Amino acid sequence: MTEFAAEASPVTPGRSPVRHADRPLPGGRTDTYRHPPLVRISHWLNVIAVVVLIMSGLNILAAHPQLYWGLRSTFDDPWVAFGTIPNWVMLPQGRNLAEARHWHFFFAWVFVINGLIYLAYGFVTRRFGRRLWPTGADLKGFWPSVKEHARFHFPKDDEARTYNVIQKLTYVTMILVVLPMMLITGLSMSPGFNAIGGILLDLMGGRQSARTLHFISAALIVGFIVIHVGLVIWTGLYNNMRAMITGWFVIEPSTRKDEGGAS
């Protein structure tokens, strides 16, 4: 709410209108400015990078579709062995380790540079603390919020201005734990980087554990994408896409929902 007050502050005299102001819409709906350009650009760059990284990563996995824990491969005893990985999930199409690695490392650079810019922006502007870091009150409301979500009731009105506690916890975990984990486990697999990052390799529990953790983190990202995209569609594909493309998000008044329920 404090953030809303700041963003909806009146237009400063003599300057062009502040883009962050609300725009009233007919029917008590409000158009509010939600995502600044840098967040939108980095989001979509991340979408491209992560999709390419996952698909080319599956092609790399296909070269040796067994995973192990520990320092080295125990060929007779992998903890998981995958069968044939279907072509349609792989980039490039068809098994091609050499080209898959070119795709993977190019987009790894895109992912890392984009991520660093996003993190720097989030911390410097304090947007991160304002929008994503859960408050004490948020955390107290965790279980009620889970129950609401389980019944597919999503916040309306002013509550829809800010992320709810589940969103905050999920986004913070993705941004600060799971996505960086991809980079850390990825670097741990580099024999070159091992020469200065040996401690990192020990932390992971060895080369094959790092590879396994790289895969598990990737699986968590895929799980996130499935739920994230599902909820984007469920809670209003058009409005959510518009917000992530133009920055503007429509807030529905809670009365509308009540009316809808009564009719």
Place this chain on the structure above:
Amino acid sequence: MNRRDWLSRALATAGVLTLAACQRAEQAGQRLLVSAEELTRRAQRLIIPREALAPEYDISEISDDFRANGSINPAAADYVALRDAGFADYRLEIGGLVERPLSLSLAELRARPSRTQITKHDCVEGWTSIGQWSGAKLADLLDEAGLKPEAKYIVFYCFDALTQTETGPRYYESIDLIDAYHPQTILAYDMNGETLPVPHGAPLRLRVERQLGYKHAKYIRRIEAVESFDHIAGGKGGYWPDRGYEWYAGI
């Protein structure tokens, strides 16, 4: 020319131009993708000190099932003859851009300064094995031969052809002088305390521990110092690099 003819010709021209544009875009895209390799190499060279050592492991961590990959029993006649004679006639040739070309027997190599290390072998496919390697330090051999100032890369020519034929392209690899002079870079003649077995590259294989497995050339026949590898095989500096893999295999 009626309107229909004109339209179909215009469409055909547009089609050809689009195809050409697509092809050029694809080539440009490919170059862009591959450019990340150069960025990775430069970044690693920048942050990793020249002499920083790859991790070494305890004797208890040695793999009992170290995988032998690629060629495991070269079919080339010159190799078979040497192998059948227990490599008694084997000589390592060191030439190219050097002041004093060398020709060394295995006994002479064993008499030179050596290093023993227990390291991990990371295959580009994703698996890891750990082994103990003993061998002559490449840096000492290069100093003995005396590199000329133009020398930029060290090329390793091998006996094996992955096609298992006499005429198939023989394996080769190359490294730059930073890796060539790295303290862990050795020409290994022993593995796990015994003479290097044939599946792992007897009589001599390169160990270049900060690189992926395919850089660790097996069955080394000859070493050459060169200024560039434009004139060698596919011009990319190695058997697998010629087939699309990165020359710099530090990641």
